[in-house]
Amino acid sequence: MGNTKKNRIMVIGAGGVATVAVHKCAQVPHVFNEILVASRTLSKCEAIQRAIRKKYNREIQISQVDADNVPELMMLIEKFKPDIVLNLALPYQDLHIMDACYATGVHYIDTANYESPDNPHFEYSWQWAYQGRFKEKGIMAVLGCGFDPGVTNIFTAYAQKHIFDEIHYLDILDCNAGNHGHPFATNFNPEINIREVTQVVRHWKKGRWIETPPIIEEGSIHFTFDYPVVGKKESYLLYHEELESLVLHIKGLKRARFWMTFSDNYLTHLRVLKNIGMTRIDGVEYEGHTVVPIKFLKALLPEPASLGTMYKGKTVIGNIMTGVKDGKTMTRYIYNVCDHEEAFKETGTQAIAYTTGVPAMIGAMLVMTGVWKGTGVYNMEQLDPDPFMEALNKYGLPWQVVKHEPLPDTM
Numbered sequence: 001m002g003n004t005k006k007n008r009i010m011v012i013g014a015g016g017v018a019t020v021a022v023h024k025c026a027q028v029p030h031v032f033n034e035i036l037v038a039s040r041t042l043s044k045c046e047a048i049q050r051a052i053r054k055k056y057n058r059e060i061q062i063s064q065v066d067a068d069n070v071p072e073l074m075m076l077i078e079k080f081k082p083d084i085v086l087n088l089a090l091p092y093q094d095l096h097i098m099d100a101c102y103a104t105g106v107h108y109i110d111t112a113n114y115e116s117p118d119n120p121h122f123e124y125s126w127q128w129a130y131q132g133r134f135k136e137k138g139i140m141a142v143l144g145c146g147f148d149p150g151v152t153n154i155f156t157a158y159a160q161k162h163i164f165d166e167i168h169y170l171d172i173l174d175c176n177a178g179n180h181g182h183p184f185a186t187n188f189n190p191e192i193n194i195r196e197v198t199q200v201v202r203h204w205k206k207g208r209w210i211e212t213p214p215i216i217e218e219g220s221i222h223f224t225f226d227y228p229v230v231g232k233k234e235s236y237l238l239y240h241e242e243l244e245s246l247v248l249h250i251k252g253l254k255r256a257r258f259w260m261t262f263s264d265n266y267l268t269h270l271r272v273l274k275n276i277g278m279t280r281i282d283g284v285e286y287e288g289h290t291v292v293p294i295k296f297l298k299a300l301l302p303e304p305a306s307l308g309t310m311y312k313g314k315t316v317i318g319n320i321m322t323g324v325k326d327g328k329t330m331t332r333y334i335y336n337v338c339d340h341e342e343a344f345k346e347t348g349t350q351a352i353a354y355t356t357g358v359p360a361m362i363g364a365m366l367v368m369t370g371v372w373k374g375t376g377v378y379n380m381e382q383l384d385p386d387p388f389m390e391a392l393n394k395y396g397l398p399w400q401v402v403k404h405e406p407l408p409d410t411m
């Protein structure tokens with residue numbers, strides 16, 4: 001890196017996840033001496049600044065920035081001189097922010113892989129293509145440093161390192177058993193969330209991807225799983241981005257699936273919205289204006305960051321893994337339980353943002369302190385899971401490992 005280390009972090013975005021990450025960074029002043037929050041809407045940065053001042057008596061810097069404008073980003077990076085840029089804006093900005101980090105020689109971390117605004121399809125290829133450039137510049141990119149992707153990758157790497165000789169079957173189960181009190185809302189950015197959950201589902205089996213219908217369509221695959229603490233919930237097979245890197249990096253995997261809980265109420269709303277065209281991502285002419293229905297819908301729905309005020313209940317996210325150790329087959333479940341009300345008390349937002357913002361801070365802390373070192377582009381399972389697992393316990397996302405029955409092959 002060009003500049004000497006100053007323990008400065010620049011956070012891009014000022015939504016729910018950024019709010020949590022900035023709170024957590026502010027709690028570790030010896031690692032994050034200076035914090036800059038830069039986002040599109042300055043008033044949201046100001047709200048975070050006020051909250052941090054009130055809660056921790058700390059001053060953070062703020063700035064307005066359009067993260068799709070690379071020269072503007074570069075100017076801000078050159079002015080603030082951060083060691084790390086933590087991208088907590090939207091997946092659309094990933095490549096622009098990586099370009100600015102490459103040009104200025106600053107480490108990069110995000111929580112969601114790149115997606116083009118015009119094509120609701122996410123994959124790592126665009127970001128993996130920065131490997132050579134980041135290596136040549138001597139900087140590190142850590143991709144997908146939230147909970148899922150993020151902690152779920154770390155849980156897998158931890159199990160690979162300490163529990164199994166080889167993992168054969170991986171099931172990631174994401175349960176939100178909370179209630180936010182609104183008839184319909186999404187827990188993170190509505191546009192990104194709806195694009196994700198309306199896609200064709202894929203899971204990995206015997207070396208290839210198997211496609212099944214989207215969660216709101218006839219033939220979608222689901223089963224009832226009895227989660228720790230919160231009990232039985234209907235869990236739907238969904239394609240999630242960590243599957244792509246995990247099947248590449250965890251040798252010996254025969255099957256990898258991702259499941260997420262959805263209530264009938266959520267699915268009914270989503271089905272109606274899709275059927276009437278409100279989830280469309282193309283422009284529609286309306287009274288002389290071009291309106292993109294999903295963007296208009298986002299404007300109508302509650303801000304994810306605002307959901308915390310009424311949210312009650314818990315999230316339970318973790319991995320069930322079956323594999324072999326010393327020739328014996330066994331199954332282990334590693335999971336975290338997070339409480340919406342406690343997350344709100346600490347950071348003023350809900351558990352989905354909390355479970356994403358805390359790992360983002362931890363990843364930034366490990367890179368900032370040099371515990372995670374490297375040049376090039378990394379997915380989380382390629383890095384040492386031990387310091388991350390330790391930090392999860394310390395910074396608000398404690399985990400457990402328990403014995404479990406293997407999950408069946410078909411549901």
Ligand code: NDP
Nearest residue numbers: 013014015016017040041067089112146147148149188189
């Ligand atoms: P929000 O919509 O609440 O926040 C996104 C923020 O990014 C907003 O402040 C928005 O500004 C800002 N932003 C958008 N475009 C730009 C731009 N061009 N320039 C500057 N700022 C911009 O989203 P969340 O906080 O819920 O989610 C943040 C990220 O976290 C998303 O990428 C999401 O996919 C990811 N995520 C990852 C999870 C994981 O476990 N890995 C789980 C949940 C989320 P404005 O206020 O003006 O709209």
